Amino acid sequence: MRALQFNRPEQGLGLRFLAHNPWRLAAAIAGVAMAVVIMFVELGLLMGVLHSQAMVASRMDADLVVMDRARIDLHKWTDMRGIRLNQIAAIDGVANVVPIYQGTMGLRTPPDLSVRRIVVFAFPPDESPFDIGDRAKISQALRMPGTVLFDRLSRDIYGPIRPGKDVELDGELFRMAGFVSLGADVVNDGAVMMSEGDWLSRHPGDSPIMGAIRLEPGADVEKLRQSIVAALPADVTVMTPAELRAREFSYTLRTAPIGILFGVGMLAGLVIGAITCYQILFNEIVDRFAQYATLRAMGFSDTFFRRVILEQALALSLAGFAVGVVLAAAAYAYLAEATALAVRLDVFSLVFVLVLTVGMTVLAGVFALKPVANADPASLY
């Protein structure tokens, strides 16, 4: 600390107090970092679940999406009436409507050749409704009858999948032509993409689960949405992909137990962190109580003490956060690999946890200050 040159005597006082005992400082930073890691992991899992559950909406390549009104979340597989897609396609300003079929099939997987359920998305090969890879390659592959594309972000349970090899789906051989990138979620372990023709030939009379609506260039999305809603019976819901994503987030957070579970976990991390910080700062103060009381007797104001303790709180939160981020990045890499969920360290998570960390340490500092504020300097004599 001597290397630092302060212009005022009270500058950096909290930092100098902290730095004086490196072991205690290291323990304090470790305590805050641990709370930061807990918050990051809980938040990462929560956001991973939210993003994964809404992955279909996030990957949607459309201006609007239509589905049955009863389908209140993307994991409720309620088919819609196929005629609605034709009705929408007839509305002025609509360029085309892509039907999306969804179901599950049994994929025979090595090494034990057991059959595992896998989600199948089917659509017209030339009109992929998802942004999941090279559109031309997807189109070229799915135009070939009996061909599927495998989601490379599926969980490992399906074993090694090699392009160009045959795979068995519901007892029938399909050529695995290549990969796309969609992503697993909490319920589904993986997915394959199939052409509408292949799907309907094996599931005759099946209805689409949703439709991707693309509008003509320059069309007013909101206006056309209103036109579609006005033209159709009330058995469908029309949303933008962003609205669908937000609806899925909200559903998972409010209704799904997993959202509540991780939310509570994050709160627990916050409480643990706040208590740890409080204990650290409280010990800092108690150990120097006589010194603080002396300064109080000399005439230093509460503002001075507040500044010292808050400086310590801020320093601990930033140092603990920095260490926590490094550990959390490693934890995220492991979790993403282990769960195949969209667990990633993004700007939102960084800012959110930083704000919580600073908030909890500052709050802990405010509470820890009480003994100094109540100190009786007369007791020094």
Next chain:
Amino acid sequence: MMRLTETAPSSGVAPAAVTIRQVNYTFAGSQRPILRGVDLTLAKGEFVILTGPSGAGKTTLMTLVGALRAPQEGQINVLGAELGGMDGEAQLQLRRKIGFIFQDHNLFDALSAFETLWLATALDAKKPPRAEALRKAQSLLGELGLADYLHSKPGQLSTGQKQRVAIARALINTPPLILADEPTASLDKVSSDAVIALIKARVAQGAAALMVTHDARIFAAADRVVHMVDGKIDRVE
């Protein structure tokens, strides 16, 4: 030797730094007053020692004069400010003009002798810049035999050296009033003499000093020695 309830500065002409009139004080929960009708005047440029047996009320009187406690009965005027009814902020402002020396040094382990003294200058209304604070600290620590310990932290100092740093901290802002509680208790004779010489030098410059001590070696240095017994001033020498 005379028995007094009110004392006056020996010169009788210097203006008062502290005036205490008929002060009574009782601790919460106690039936027995710790101070009973105390009258005392401390002039500017006067060095007064308070002594007496334990429980006589010396320390309580000191904390009242230092605006560390609120008076209950009687009048206390310190450096022109009446303490009765004084609010917390005014007490704080008054305490900044007082050089407090406690029995324990209470130095921060993380701060060197200079940093300790520099921090104390934050209370000086003039807020001296670092260079000036350094010059003052060098001079003051030199007077106390600590010229070579300017950048030493408490962990590198003996108990007596720490106490002298604490004394320097109390004097760095040249306070007009010095309140000291057994400042020489942990010092050898040479260091003790240096401390007393420094306080006397400040008194000669116009400061008033009130010191609680049992150290009879330094009684001779004081202008007056006030003996307290059982909450009252027993005699003045």
